[in-house]
Amino acid sequence: MTAPPFSTVLVANRGEIAVRVIRTCRELGIATVAVHSDVDAGALHVRLADEVVSLGGTTAAESYLDVSKIVAAIEQTGAEAVHPGYGFLSENADFVTAVQQAGGVFVGPPAEAMELMGSKLSARAAATAAGVPTIPGSEHPVVDGDGVRAFAARHGYPLAVKASYGGGGRGMRVVHGDDEADAAVESARREATAYFGEPEVYVERYLERPRHVEVQVLADELGTVVAVGTRDCSVQRRHQKLLEEAPASTISAETADAMFQASIALAKAVDYRGAGTLEFLAQDDEFFFLEMNTRLQVEHPVTEAVADIGTAGRVDLVAEQLRIAAGLPISFEQADLSVSGHAIELRINAEDPRGGSFLPTPGPITALQPPSGVRFDTGYERGDVVSEHYDGLVGKLVVWGEDRPAAIANARRALRELGVGGIRTTAPAHGLILEHPHFVEDVHTTRWLETESTMARALDRLADVPVEAGLPPRRLATVNGRTYWMPDDGPPPQVVLQTAERGADLVSSDGIVRSPMQGTIVKLACAAGDRVEADQVVCVLEAMKMENPLRAGRTGVVTSLEVALGDSVAPAQVLLSIEEDDA
Known part of the structure; x- marks a missing residue:
């Protein structure tokens, strides 16, 4: 058996990515240390780790973003290396330096490369110098x-x-x-x-009809850079990815090769090491550099699902990250790689897609029923709570097929078997996406989900679909004397085992503006006595790292303001009242 690259790795993250890293470490014979906030004291990643350190605090700033606390955990446990996952401190160059000063190895790129590519302005300059086209x-x-x-x-x-x-x-x-x-x-x-x-x-x-295409790269200390594959991440809402595919199916082999060469050239130019992703916008046979993510991506499993290295099986990007951080070479060469089939990842977020609002829905998970025969990366089990303080990703449903139509069919089947109880999720929206002709025909763009009129109407209709505990919406139909279970006229495929009540709408016409969810007031755009218009934003509520503008709903005068900047509010809480005037 090959010796593990490290004896102990501290995972400076939470949720499904922490679970993912811990499991790979275990497969490699590496002991793990989990860190957690007070909110996450009983979380799945904590239950799976070999050793646990409490960071205290509730918010990310008080815990997972506190460099001094994580450095103290490194020193306390003697962890050899730190894997940052994604988000939080994963792209913080100061954190890289702090880890190294504490005697640990950062599983990621050098601070210099991270700092250069971490700013989109300097990254654009580096791309231009390397001959990579930019917007x-x-x-x-x-x-x-x-x-x-x-x-x-x-x-x-x-x-x-x-x-x-x-x-x-x-x-x-x-x-x-x-x-x-x-x-x-x-x-x-x-x-x-x-x-x-x-x-x-x-x-x-800002391009009007782009596709979002990524190139996954790995780079080691020997100067080798490998382009592992492409991904298409064009299904987005609020400029955030919802569904990803590999490989990118709408670009030609020549364009993919040009993207590979551009990505390799840029990674070498900045002396990159580790796993990284070059993001491009593609439109009309052109592609433009968007940014480089100097970390593991949320959507990395779809690349792993199709990146074939022959008798060695599929690529394990986390294992390669650990090898590279230990000074070892990448375990395969560019010539070893081939694409096998097609993969789709569905992000199952704690959000309510009804009406197209995608409002956060934190709360306890009363049931969690993963589908069989597919990969489901999650940081939760039944009884866990999705906290309003962190990102709302419940899990990632990853399916594979011999080609794109087969992958879509497998995704539909898996989605129908998925059951999540206690909270609403994005699963019904995924059902609509997978059935829509534009997605099936592969002609959608990055703004399609929010601008395509038939999708908007379908999302609106989700609010009218009844939910039966333990069963997807369906009805009995009798044909020629035989009785069948038929899908209801509305395609949410998720098996909803238990549902939470939906909060108030973002816009109310009764003169009372209520909070649609639990969150924090990050902006107040009016004061008592102000006159406001019906479509005017009166305050901004942040929940699960998403800003939600709340509008007045009627024209009139603000008669009372019940909250202050920074206040935490509950679902349906009254924020302010507006009285109609004669103006």
Whole structure:
């Protein structure tokens, strides 16, 4: 048996990615240390680890984002290496340095490469220097709407204001005209600060019909860079991915090869090491560099599902990360790789897709029934609680087929067998997506889910579909004397074992603005005595790292304001009242 690359690895994360890393470490014979907040004291990743250290605190800032606490855990346990997972501190160059100063090995790229590629502005500059095509964008940060308007004068609208640090659609706002610029910059800077600790934003051209295509790379200390494969991540809502596929099926072999060469060139140019993802927007046989994620991606399992290395089986990206961090070479070469079949990943998030709102739905999971015969990466079991303080990803349903139609068919079957109780999830939306002709025909784009009228109507109809405990919505039908169970006229495929009540709508017309969910007030846009318009945003509520603008719902005067900035609020709590006026 090959000796493990490390004796002990501290996993500086939570949820399904922490579970994923812990299980791979166990397979490699590596002991693991889990860290946790007070909220996660009994979480699945804690139950699976060999050793546990409490970070205390409730919020991410008080626990998983506190570098000093994690460094103390390294010193306390003597862990040889630290795997950051994704999110939290996974792309924080200061954390890399702190881990190394504490005597540990960071499972990821050098701090210098992370810092260079962590800022989208410097990453764009590096890409341009390496000959990689980039979308026209500002060379310097913008601090207000004037910067956006100046850029628009040269390039036109629409534009995207984007956080320089981080990713996943956080800190991004689309601007369609001069009048939207100030609010977009303000909101993007606020969200970028809250989620990444850095307020810096920049502006770039916004493509109208793009596909989101990624290239997964691995790079070791010997200077070898391997392009493991492509992924298509075009099914998104709020600029965040919901469904991913591998390989990307709409680009030609020539385009894929050009993306591979561009990705390898950029990784070598910045002296990259570890697992990384180059993200591109592809449109009309062109592709443009978007950003580089200097960490493992949420969607990495679809690449693992199709990246064939012959007799060695499939690629294990976490195992390769650990090998590279220990100074070992990548265990395979570019020539060893081939694509086997097609894979689809469905993100099962604690969100209510009814009406297209995708509102967070934290709460206890009263039942969890994974489908058989497919991969389901999760950080939860029955009885666990999805906390409003963290991301709402419950699990990732990963299916494989010999080709894309087979993978879609297998995803439909698996989705019908999935059961989640106590909370609503994105599973019904996935059912609509998998059945829609645009998805089946592979002609959707990154804004399709939110702009395609038939999808919008289908999501609206989800609110009218009855839910039966333990069974998907269906009805009895008798044909020629024989009785059949028939799917109801509305395709949510999830087996909902128990459901939670839906919160109030984002817009109410009764003059009382209520919170649609548990969360935190991060912006107040009015005060008592102010006159507001019906479609005016009166406050912004953050839940599960997502900002939700709440609108007045009627034109009138704010007669009472029941909350203050920073307040935590409960579902259906009254936030403010508006009385109609005669103006």
